[in-house]
Amino acid sequence: MTSIVLEGPIAELREQEIQLLFDIAEEIAKQGAEAEEDRQRLKLSASDLRDMFFMVVIVGEFNAGKSTFVNALLGDEILPTGITPTTEVIEIIRYGDKSKKPVMKEQDAIREWTHPNTGAPGVVIVDTPGTGSVFAKHERIAKQFLSRSDLVLFIMSAKKAFAQTEKLYLELARDYGKKIILIVNQIDLLDKQERKEVEAFVRQQISEMMNIEPPIFTVSAKQALQKRSGGLFSRNSGDDSGMDAIRSYLNQIFERIPPAKQKLIAQLDFADSMISKYRTKIDDRIQLIGADQAYVQELQEELQNQAARLAERLDITMQELQRVFDELRARGRKFIAANLTITRSLRAPDRNEIQEKFEKEVIGNAITQISDISEEYVNAVVDSSRRYWRSIIERLNKIEAVLEQEIGTPDAGSYAEQRAALQTAIAIADAELKTYREDSLAASLRDIFATNLSRFTTSITGLVVGIFALVLGISAAGPVTATAIGVIGTLVVGPALVAGGAAGTLLYWRKLRQDAYDELDARLQKLSESYRQALQDMTDRERTRLLQYGQEILSPVFSRIEVLSKRYQEQRAALIQLSSKSQKIRTELERIQVQVETTSEN
Ligand SMILES: Nc1nc2c(ncn2[C@@H]2O[C@H](COP(=O)(O)OP(=O)(O)OP(=O)(O)O)[C@@H](O)[C@H]2O)c(=O)[nH]1
Ligand SMILES: [Mg+2]
Known part of the structure; x- marks a missing residue:
């Protein structure tokens, strides 16, 4: 076979070019089966360069x-x-x-x-x-x-x-x-x-x-x-x-330009066309995965925002509730001041009358207000959670649509995994959404609040009525509640009643009222605490649910996307490097004078 023997710088350039062709072949091997044909071509080109025809x-x-x-x-x-x-x-x-x-x-x-x-x-x-x-x-x-x-x-x-x-x-x-x-x-x-x-x-x-x-x-x-x-x-x-x-x-x-140099230039052109072909492919993928990452970021931000919104909303609700409790307290104090007096005690009021009066003047529409406010909060949480899960599902579906375009690429394997993870994520989000449809959250909270409130009403009226009954000796109206006896007994009743005298009596009544105020405060405090606790618990549960979902379900999805993105960036960098190698060979090639000798060999 006859071939051209090259010497000097062009022989060196030929070696570099052969290496370049092999390097490109190796780099695009990462693209899997779709690049197989091109890899073979590159290898053939390299061996043609050896034959140099x-x-x-x-x-x-x-x-x-x-x-x-x-x-x-x-x-x-x-x-x-x-x-x-x-x-x-x-x-x-x-x-x-x-x-x-x-x-x-x-x-x-x-x-x-x-x-x-x-x-x-x-x-x-x-x-x-x-x-x-x-x-x-x-x-x-x-x-x-x-x-x-x-x-x-x-x-x-x-x-x-x-x-x-x-x-x-x-x-x-x-x-x-x-x-x-x-x-x-x-x-x-x-x-x-x-x-x-x-x-x-x-x-x-x-x-x-x-x-x-x-x-x-x-x-x-x-x-x-x-x-x-x-x-x-x-x-x-x-x-x-x-x-x-x-x-x-x-x-x-x-x-x-003699054939040898032409050959080197022609194959360098081919090398460049391969580099740019795969750069375009990878750039397209980087763009796709970029869209994924943008969605992912939105999702993560959404997750944070949602948690923050819940906390904010809870604050506002607690303030509203506090106002109701404050008013309740003011009315309670007024009631105590007006009714727990010596003058009033002389009139020997009826126990039922006091209870009715207390419920009307102090409790009033507080119960309705409290349950309205808390119900509104629960509904808001449910609503925004629903919206949140819907938007999660929508975004995940978008990511899935992007990933679908990637099926059939060499990364199909990791995309398949990615999609499976996404589908699980979507299914779980769907299930989460369903829990709101059943409305179990709102129902269970309503139960808790109802119990709290009725307990409060009973105990506070019981307390007030009990004090009156004990102090005014109207126990005939009904049995004094154990709570009332307990409280009053330990606090004031014993020593005060024994004290006697006008000054003693005044002191006694003042102390009695003060104790009643304190008791009212304590019970209101407890009630408001129990509300705060119930709402806080619910909010925490919601937040945990979001965060857990973020950590356990979404994070693996996201990290895979990041891995892919990194891989593409690396591939792009490698191709850019090969491209500059090619450019260097071309510059050299254009500069040198070619010395061509021919020999025959077999
Ligand atoms: N008139 C005329 N006929 C031509 C010319 N060149 C080729 N032919 C005729 O066209 C026919 C096909 O020529 P080929 O050289 O076998 O064509 P090909 O492109 O090699 O065809 P395939 O091998 O089948 O792909 C033959 O009958 C030729 O004689 C031309 O310049 N003028
Ligand atoms: Mg022919």
């Missing part, structure tokens, strides 16, 4: 005249041509002795020839089965050669320009960053006017559809072949087939 690949629709064109370039009719789909294998023509027999390779998918007219040592011409032909079984290999190519000659028939499959191959070549030359063949079948029209049409189509502007040539491969002017780079054969213009263009390409 410049590969000119001919592609186009079947019957466009590709094989005829190659024969015309060689000035030798070695490849089969015909009006039916003809080329069945990839035909590789290397530089070398023509007398060698062609060799079949790669399970008969490739046939290798040698011919002295490939143009220069190191230049290889590759003819492919036509796109859209019955031999598309070799399509995969044809595409492989397209990706390895250093120069693509795209042949179209003047009679049938721009078939669908042609467009696909052109796009592929463009996306690989290949240098493309477009050749409109069979122009002998058109008159002068038609040629112009076809050329204009092709130029317009390729610029509009592909957004590229490759050089376009028109040719009659058939006529060129008849002239038998051989050699890729032979000039001025003097035929009017259009082949001369193509040859001189190719000559220019190689004169300006």
